Amino acid sequence: MRYGFAIDTKRCIGCHTCAVACRNENNLPKETWWNRILTKGGDAMDLPSGEYPNVSVSYLPVACQHCENPACVKVCPVGATYKDPETGIVRQDYDKCIGCRMCMAACPYTGVRSFNWEEPSYYTGVAFGDADIPAHEKHVVEKCTMCWHRQAKGEEPACVSTCPVRARHWGDFDDPDSEVSKLVRERAFERLLVEEGTDPSVYYLV
Template sequence: MTKYAIVVDEHRCIGCWSCSVACKLENNLPDQSWWNTVLTVGGDSVNTPAGEYGKNTITFNPYHCMHCDTPACTAVCPTGATYKDEETGIVMQNVSECIGCRSCIEACPYTGVRTYLEEDPIPAMEWPVGNQQAPDHLVNTVEKCIMCYYRVKDGKDPACVEGCPAYARVFGDLDDPESEVSKLLAEREYYVLNPEAGTGPNVYYLKDTTQR
């Protein structure tokens, strides 16, 4: 058994959206979809800092499905289209079983990590791109990050991890104390988003203790 997680180092993340673009290309996402976005922790707008001149602060939170230990989405899905892979802990989405009821969107405490395709998908390119094992994109279905499950089963990192130019993302097995993710969480101060929801998210953010 494994328990896969992603650890994001806030000190290293520069908010460049390379992880988002890597995800979009790898999964051949249509124009309407972003499975991975980047939140600005600072001002009221993207890429704006908090504070006053000379004392500004800004950090970034790459944001996508949290692949929770107890996902709220799987409990409400009437068809089993969203389910937790027991071997890896990855929360999956089977679009062929999805009826577009959006119950998972309503139940998920992480707003915006899912996309409902209410119209036919508009290809980002004139031809398919990315991995041939990437899931299909169908109208009237909900889709989301599946942690590049098809890459992971082949022993590779998710595309967002591989595509990060600042090495701000680390992927690994939390059940292995010798994995890099386990060591980072043992050594560094970290937090998760919306812990009060009680779902046990498996995306961790290492705190940036410096001022920038």
């Protein structure tokens, strides 16, 4: 199996709902975002390029690309980041991570891995999110888990189920009948930094 996402950039309105849902579901500590919505346009968030009235802007939701040939897995000295052979999901074992940040340097997708630079704390003052997620740890690297804990219960990732415009699709690319397989067959798509040879499992429909 090769689980991944197909994200419809023509539908995405840059509302950040998926990013917030990810934070909420995974009890993300202060200042940490596993899923970020990049603005393709001007110099700052939500700023278009060009001059009125000829302006343009689009959005690119970016999190771990769950690559088929992940650069991070190869370089981890203790195997704390690894590829689940059954689902193709790139996972991170917090208890094993020694905090060397080799994976952060190796990953071509700038900023999808994040390090807990201090003891995790929460804006709410208490831990929130799903009961099944592992506790966050200080001084270790973490990233998108593709909502592993939800998949175990037969649910889709939180970012997919909350997207108000149904721009995010999730499924198995090895199954020709899956929704994502059909989408990438029917629609034009792009993948990020394919020249790096990582073979990412996130397809951006254009």
